[in-house]
Amino acid sequence: MVLSLVDGLARKALFSMDPETAHGLTIKALSSGLFPACEPAADGRLAVKLFDLTFPNPLGLAAGFDKNGEVPDAVLRLGFGFAEVGTVTPRAQTGNPRPRVFRLPADHGVINRYGFNNEGHAAMRARLEARRHRGGIVGVNVGANKDAGDRIADYVAGIEAFADLASYFTVNISSPNTPGLRDLQARDALRDLLKRSLHARDDASERVGRKVPVFLKIAPDIDDKAMEEIAEEVLAAKVDGLIVSNTTISRDHLKDSATAKEAGGLSGRPLFRKSTIALARMRKLVGPQLPIIGVGGIDSPETAWTKIAAGATLIQLYTGLVYEGPGLVRRILSHLSKQLDSNGLGHISEAVGANVDAWADVRED
Numbered sequence: 001m002v003l004s005l006v007d008g009l010a011r012k013a014l015f016s017m018d019p020e021t022a023h024g025l026t027i028k029a030l031s032s033g034l035f036p037a038c039e040p041a042a043d044g045r046l047a048v049k050l051f052d053l054t055f056p057n058p059l060g061l062a063a064g065f066d067k068n069g070e071v072p073d074a075v076l077r078l079g080f081g082f083a084e085v086g087t088v089t090p091r092a093q094t095g096n097p098r099p100r101v102f103r104l105p106a107d108h109g110v111i112n113r114y115g116f117n118n119e120g121h122a123a124m125r126a127r128l129e130a131r132r133h134r135g136g137i138v139g140v141n142v143g144a145n146k147d148a149g150d151r152i153a154d155y156v157a158g159i160e161a162f163a164d165l166a167s168y169f170t171v172n173i174s175s176p177n178t179p180g181l182r183d184l185q186a187r188d189a190l191r192d193l194l195k196r197s198l199h200a201r202d203d204a205s206e207r208v209g210r211k212v213p214v215f216l217k218i219a220p221d222i223d224d225k226a227m228e229e230i231a232e233e234v235l236a237a238k239v240d241g242l243i244v245s246n247t248t249i250s251r252d253h254l255k256d257s258a259t260a261k262e263a264g265g266l267s268g269r270p271l272f273r274k275s276t277i278a279l280a281r282m283r284k285l286v287g288p289q290l291p292i293i294g295v296g297g298i299d300s301p302e303t304a305w306t307k308i309a310a311g312a313t314l315i316q317l318y319t320g321l322v323y324e325g326p327g328l329v330r331r332i333l334s335h336l337s338k339q340l341d342s343n344g345l346g347h348i349s350e351a352v353g354a355n356v357d358a359w360a361d362v363r364e365d
Contacts, residue, residue, distance in 0.1 A: 011325055019101040019110070019322075027066070030074035037077040038326060040333045045340055045347050048081070048314060050291050051213045051240065053137055053167055055314060057081035057333055058348055059304065062295050062316035063141035063170060063217075067117065069124040076136045079329040084316065085124065086141030087172050090157045092120035093145055096177065102262050103322070106255040108299060109271070110319050112247070113264030115177045116143050121161045128165040140166035141217070146178050152193050156200040163204035163212055171197055174219035174246035176265045182219055187229045194237040213240035215293065220245035220271065220278045227278070231285035241291035243316075244279040247271065248296075268319035272297025273364075276310050280359035283311030288353060299324055301335030308336075308348065309355035 014022040029035060046057040060082040061075050069085040076083055095117025102111045118124070128138070142158030144151035155171055162169070173184040173193065184193050198214060205211040216239050218230060234242060247265025254260040254270060275296025283292060294312025298304050299320035307315050320328055336348060345351055 011323070015103070015105075018099065019103055020098060023065075023101070027070055030071040033074070035074060035078065035326060038079050038330055039077065040079050040330045043333070043337045045345075046081075046333065046336055048348065050313070051168075052210060053213070055081040055137055058308070058312075058314045058336070059329060059332055060084060060137075060139075060293070060314060060316040061321075062318040063087055063139075063172065064112075064114075065318050065321075068119045069127040069138075069140075072128075072138045073131055073134055073136065076138075078326045079333065082137035082139065082167070082314070084139040084141050084170060085128075086118070086170070087116050087143040087175065088118050088121060088124045088140065088158065089116055089143050089145045090121050090148075090154050090161075091145050092123065093117060100264070102259050102264075104254065104256040104259050104268070104270075105323075107268065107270050108319075108323050109254070109256075109266055109268035110322060111259065111262045111264045111266050113177045113262070115146065116175065121158065125161060125165065128162065132165065137167040138165075139168040139170055139215075141170040141172050143172045143175070144178070144181065151181070151184065152196050155193065155197050159197060159200040159212075159214075160204055163201065164208040166212055168213040168215060168240070169201070170215045170217050170243055172217045172246070174217050176219070176221075176247060176249050185218060185222065185226065185230060187233060190230065190233050191237070194233060194239060198237060198239070215239070215241040215243050215291075217243035217246055218278075218282075220248045220274045220296065221250060222278075224281070227281060228285060231282060235286060235290070241293065241313075242282060242286070243293040243295060244282050244312075245271075245275045245296050248274055250274065267296070268323070269297050269299055272299075272303055273362075276307060276359055277362050277364060279307065279312060280310045280356045280362075283353055283356050284360050298332075299328070301332045304332045305335060305339050305351070306355070308351050309353070310359040311353045311356045313349075313352055
C-alpha cells in the first residue's frame with residue numbers, strides 16, 4: 001500500500017515535467033538511493049538458466065532507460081532479474097535535437113527519437129568497471145555512431161570494449177532513429193554483421209575466459225519474408241538469442257492523433273500486439289530452443305504472462321514503468337508465480353510458447 005502511494009505521487013510529479021527532464025531526475029533518484037529496494041519473495045520456479053548465467057527471474061529492464069550504465073545495481077534492487085544498459089556507441093554523441101520524447105497518456109505509449117544519445121564507450125566502461133564485483137546480470141546493448149564510416153566496425157568495437165564486463169551483448173540494429181540503421185537487417189548486411197560480431201566475441205572469449213552470449217535485437221516492422229531471412233541467418237551464424245522487438249514506426253489505432261504525428265519509435269501499450277505477433281512468428285521460425293527476449297508493451301502482470309506464452313524465454317519492459325511505476329515489477333513476478341500454480345506448472349520454462357500458435361496466426365489489422 002505504501003509503495004503504491006509513493007508510486008502514485010512520484011508519477012504525478014514526474015508527469016508535470018517534460019519527459020526527458022523527468023527521466024533524468026529518475027536516474028538521479030536511483031543513483032542517490034532514493035528508491036527503496038523492492039525485492040519480491042524469491043521463487044526458484046522463476047529462475048532461468050541460460051548459457052553460464054542464472055537469471056533469478058525472467059523480467060528485465062530494457063535498454064534505453066540506463067543509456068550510460070549509471071544505475072544497473074539500483075535497477076536490480078527493484079526486483080528485476082537482469083538489467084540492460086545502453087545503447088552505447090564508440091564515441092559520445094548528443095543524439096537528435098530536443099524535444100525528442102513524447103508521452104501519449106491516452107494510449108499509454110511513448111514516442112522517442114533520441115538517436116542513440118550517450119556518453120560513449122569510455123564513460124560506460126569506467127562505470128561498469130567500478131561495479132565489476134557486485135554480481136547481478138547486466139547486459140550491454142551496443143550500437144553504431146550516426147556518422148560511422150563502417151557501422152559494423154562500431155559493433156565490433158563495442159564487443160571488444162565490454163567483453164570482460166558484459167553478462168551478455170545486444171546488437172541493436174533496429175532503432176528507427178539512426179538513419180539507415182535498420183538496413184543492417186537486410187540479409188547480406190546482416191550476414192556480414194553477424195560474422196564480424198561473433199568473430200570478435202570469439203576472439204575476446206579467449207582473453208576474458210568466457211564466451212559472452214550475443215543477442216540480436218530486431219524491429220517489429222518487418223514482413224514475413226524478411227523475418228524468415230533473419231531467422232535463417234541467425235540460425236546459420238549460431239547467434240545466441242534474439243530480442244523481439246524494438247519500437248515501431250507504425251501509428252495504428254492511436255487516440256492521441258496529434259502527438260502520433262511526431263517522428264520516432266513508438267513504445268508502450270500500442271506496441272504490444274505487433275511485437276507479440278512478431279515474437280510468436282519468430283519463435284516458430286527458429287524453433288523452441290533458441291532463447292528469445294520478448295519486449296514491447298508489457299505494462300501489466302497479464303501482458304507479461306501473455307508474452308511468455310507467445311514464446312518469450314525472458315521478458316523486458318521500460319515504458320510500462322513510466323505509467324505504472326516500480327511496483328509493477330513485484331506485481332508481475334507475483335502473477336507469474338500464481339499462474340504457475342493455477343496451471344499446474346513446475347517451472348516458468350514450461351509456459352514458454354504455450355500459446356505460440358494462436359499468436360503466430362493473428363493477422364495484423
